[in-house]
Amino acid sequence: SIRHLTFSVCQRGAFPLRRTVYSLAHSLSDIDKQIQRSPTNPELHFQKANLLLSSLDTTHNEEKQSKLREEALANLEKSAELFGQAYDASKEQETDWIEECYTTMAKLYRRQGEPEKAVESYQELLEKVPLPGVLLEVSTLLIQLSRPAEAVPYLTKLRDLNPRNVSAHIRLYDCLYSSRQVFPALSCIDKALELLPGNNQLLEKKIHAMFGTCAAENEIIDFCEKLLPTHGSHFFVHFGLAKAHVLNSDFSKALAVCEDVLLRVKEKDLENRTLFLKMKTRALIGLKKYGDALEIINNVLTLTPNSAEAHALKGRIMFLIPSQQLAQRSCSKALSLDPQCAEAFFLKGDLDLIEENSTEALLAYENAFKYDVSHLEAVRMIAYILHQSENYEQELIVLQKLISLRPWDHNSYLAKGLALANTEQYEEALEAYDKALEIEPDDEEGLERRGDALMHLGRHQEAILCLKRVIELGKATTDTWGSLGNIYLDLDCKKEAVEWFKKASVDSTWKEKYLHAQMQLDMEVDKERE
Numbered sequence: 001s002i003r004h005l006t007f008s009v010c011q012r013g014a015f016p017l018r019r020t021v022y023s024l025a026h027s028l029s030d031i032d033k034q035i036q037r038s039p040t041n042p043e044l045h046f047q048k049a050n051l052l053l054s055s056l057d058t059t060h061n062e063e064k065q066s067k068l069r070e071e072a073l074a075n076l077e078k079s080a081e082l083f084g085q086a087y088d089a090s091k092e093q094e095t096d097w098i099e100e101c102y103t104t105m106a107k108l109y110r111r112q113g114e115p116e117k118a119v120e121s122y123q124e125l126l127e128k129v130p131l132p133g134v135l136l137e138v139s140t141l142l143i144q145l146s147r148p149a150e151a152v153p154y155l156t157k158l159r160d161l162n163p164r165n166v167s168a169h170i171r172l173y174d175c176l177y178s179s180r181q182v183f184p185a186l187s188c189i190d191k192a193l194e195l196l197p198g199n200n201q202l203l204e205k206k207i208h209a210m211f212g213t214c215a216a217e218n219e220i221i222d223f224c225e226k227l228l229p230t231h232g233s234h235f236f237v238h239f240g241l242a243k244a245h246v247l248n249s250d251f252s253k254a255l256a257v258c259e260d261v262l263l264r265v266k267e268k269d270l271e272n273r274t275l276f277l278k279m280k281t282r283a284l285i286g287l288k289k290y291g292d293a294l295e296i297i298n299n300v301l302t303l304t305p306n307s308a309e310a311h312a313l314k315g316r317i318m319f320l321i322p323s324q325q326l327a328q329r330s331c332s333k334a335l336s337l338d339p340q341c342a343e344a345f346f347l348k349g350d351l352d353l354i355e356e357n358s359t360e361a362l363l364a365y366e367n368a369f370k371y372d373v374s375h376l377e378a379v380r381m382i383a384y385i386l387h388q389s390e391n392y393e394q395e396l397i398v399l400q401k402l403i404s405l406r407p408w409d410h411n412s413y414l415a416k417g418l419a420l421a422n423t424e425q426y427e428e429a430l431e432a433y434d435k436a437l438e439i440e441p442d443d444e445e446g447l448e449r450r451g452d453a454l455m456h457l458g459r460h461q462e463a464i465l466c467l468k469r470v471i472e473l474g475k476a477t478t479d480t481w482g483s484l485g486n487i488y489l490d491l492d493c494k495k496e497a498v499e500w501f502k503k504a505s506v507d508s509t510w511k512e513k514y515l516h517a518q519m520q521l522d523m524e525v526d527k528e529r530e
Contacts, residue, residue: 139151180373
């Protein structure tokens, strides 16, 4: 093959130096003599490297093999350098030789168990020529090295070279998703579906990506329900539907979906049976049927005793019963089986929080989100711990992440407003509350907090309107009445203030405020009488 490649290049006159076809049978000493006469001829270094590599198969001495490999690599590197110089001058003529040289070098590195150096060889080659085969090789190596994010640019080039290659879209999607680039991953799978609409593998990945991007649960439910007439026999559609119902807190519907599928799943289909049994457990936990949930998850553990997710779910049930000791035991078991189990880390965070170990809890919640990018409850708990520790600056960063993922969730804006108000940034807090009330206009918490921000900004009449709207909705609390008392006190309307404080004083926290305001009013009345 070397002889044929050399001959074909000579035929084209691709290399400016005079070419001679060397047989692999030539001795190394002959090649060395030729290199001494023409040290800048890259073909000679390449030939020598191949002769050294061919002699590896006939040598069983490990020390000698190591020396042969080192010498072969040195010649390949020299050859690559010289071919590269020639390529830079001619641009088109040396492609075949460069590819052969660098790929041989990469294969040798892989043979030596040095895949990182193989990647470097491929990368040097791709800097000169974007060859599809090499793009695939280097991306495959990077994936094997658990470096999917670095594989993305190469797979993107490979996809762009042939935009109709569905397998290139799938490879790119897998790397994007595993490197947490979930929105580009969803876009990638949408393009693949344009080429193969209705493909089961692509539709399953699409549903998975929708969960990863934290799409609205109703959007996922609509998508799955539209697939039921044509893909209803495929369990991944029903699983997506059940999971979306659980996340939407519609546990009864999720339970119905799971029970319907479990009637149709064959006994031998262990994978799908346990998958839906675990989802049924989640639905039962949501319905607070802990006894039924425990029975189901014990059944799952009988079928799959090494399921980390199942142990974590059992721990969750124990935590809610509550039995913290048993919950801790299940959590530890889950993490020993799978050190990347997001469900187990979330449970660990809850257990640490019960023990008032907020540092460990924070780390556990961060790991839960790290290993499951759709685990928004973990992000909310991170924000909660930061709020409790009065680390409002970091809390705002986390809340902004939540808002970017789910801009329709008014709770994130409420939390953002509170964090801003705690740092006396009332104008910014008001903007956050206004955004929350755009989404949920009659949310009593949003109205009350907006009223509080307006009061601090001296816009008392607007604040009164907000709080009176809460009363109209029939959702007033003692805090609502107490806040109105504070506003009227600021306006020096002591009579109105006393009236609202009196209503609020059924809660002991407002009683002192009421008594103080009443005393001030009495003194004012006495003064007027005098």
